[in-house]
Amino acid sequence: MxxxxxxxxxxxxxxxxxxxxxxxxxxxxxxxxxxxxxxxxxxxxxxxxxxxxxxxxxxxxxxxxxxxxxxxxxxxxxxxxxxxxxxxxxxxxxxxxxxxxxxxxxxxxxxxxxxxxxxxxxxxxxxxxxxxxxxxxxxxxxxxxxxxxxxxxxxxxxxxxxxxxxxxxxxxxxxxxxxxxxxxxxxxNWSYADVFITGYRKEEFGWLAAVPDESGRLRPAGIVEYATQATRKEFYSKSRALVTGEDKKFVYLSPAIRGRVKFRNWFKSGMLRTPVLTELIE
The missing domain is CATH 3.30.470.30 (DNA ligase/mRNA capping enzyme)
Known part of the structure; x- marks a missing residue:
């Protein structure tokens, strides 16, 4: 039953x-x-x-x-x-x-x-x-x-x-x-991290997140799928001038926009688990 x-x-x-x-x-x-x-x-x-x-x-x-x-x-x-x-x-x-x-x-x-x-x-x-x-x-x-x-x-x-x-x-x-x-x-019990936003999905909402690796180079860290409508509006107004390319699924950006995310934990692969954007960082 x-x-x-x-x-x-x-x-x-x-x-x-x-x-x-x-x-x-x-x-x-x-x-x-x-x-x-x-x-x-x-x-x-x-x-x-x-x-x-x-x-x-x-x-x-x-x-x-x-x-x-x-x-x-x-x-x-x-x-x-x-x-x-x-x-x-x-x-x-x-x-x-x-x-x-x-x-x-x-x-x-x-x-x-x-x-x-x-x-x-x-x-x-x-x-x-x-x-x-x-x-x-x-x-x-x-x-x-x-x-x-x-x-x-x-x-x-x-x-x-x-x-x-x-x-x-x-x-x-x-x-x-x-x-x-x-x-x-x-x-x-959320964890917190600062990420660079390096692109966004064309269809459903999602922002590509990246973090610095040990050498200081940015590496992918997952997709942020939760953000307030006000934050989304602010992001898209800033992102227009940062586009560097696109493909069928994503528009790619120069990593000039940073955000703070809360998330459950890091996956063993180095990806963020369930990241939620709490704010954009100037």
Whole structure:
């Protein structure tokens, strides 16, 4: 069985509140674990089945159950988003078997939606947490997310110090609804960098970003796909005099415009992950 997941709103800043619990935000992908009549199926938030990709999670519970959580891989530097994406994209049995040995996943459970045939979504979150805490996990690849009550800012500071993705604040009395809700709010631990804008897409919005390498020469660092309308207008007014060439997809610019971006982290390839332009720099 699949149920559309409850999605996070975004909080501008870390916050604390006695009516909330706060959890670490795990940098993996959303996973719904469904066991119906003993049969296990795994789904992404978009209902894409990924049961085949994670054989270490095909361990049955004592009773039928529907869980919501995040599947993640850990590496030498902590949680590794790129590794879990490699796991998710693997389709051939021999490759899946190989990756299960070299890059095992952990399913971090943060909610329980059904158990023993009972729909739990109308129960307050804190009560669902109590039910979840009383259930034995079927193997070492399952874990339950820890949480603190009230002290969101202190938890967020821990996430920053440990270079983790951020935190999620959830109202203790929130019911589980299959939509984006202000009752659940994420606060991202953004990184920041200054980039040169060296071109832009002709069709959909996107600016080519570059950063200096060790020798001082500019190298590509990805595509900025998020910027305010006011910033876009300012950019295009400045860019007209800087055009150096074009091809079918891009217009190229002399690297005279700089911008500050916030982003999740650096990919191993040296690209920015999910860069958002915060301002143009004079």
């Amino acid at each position: 699949f149920i559309d997941p409850m999605l996070l709103s975004t909080a501008d800043n870390p916050f604390s509140h006695s009516n909330y619990i706060f959890e670490p935000k795990i940098d993996g992908h959303r996973l719904m674990f469904s066991q119906t009549n003993g049969r296990i199926r795994l789904y992404t938030r978009h209902e894409t089945e990924c049961t085949q990709q994670y054989p270490e999670l095909l361990a049955p519970f004592d009773h039928d159950i529907l869980l919501d959580g995040e599947v993640a891989c850990t590496g030498p530097d902590g949680v590794d988003f790129e590794e879990v994406m490699i796991r998710f994209k693997a389709k051939k049995d021999h490759r899946i078997k190989e990756l299960t040995a070299t890059s095992p996943v952990t399913y971090v459970v943060f909610d329980i939606l059904q158990y023993k045939g009972e729909d739990l979504r109308k129960l307050p979150l804190i009560q669902r947490k109590e039910i979840l805490a009383g259930i034995s996990m079927p193997n070492q690849h399952f874990g339950v997310i820890p949480f603190v009550e009230g002290a969101g800012e202190a938890l967020f500071n821990q996430m920053v110090n440990r270079k983790l993705e951020g935190m999620v604040g959830k109202r203790k009395n929130s019911l589980y609804v299959s939509r984006r809700s202000p009752a659940w709010q994420k606060v991202i």
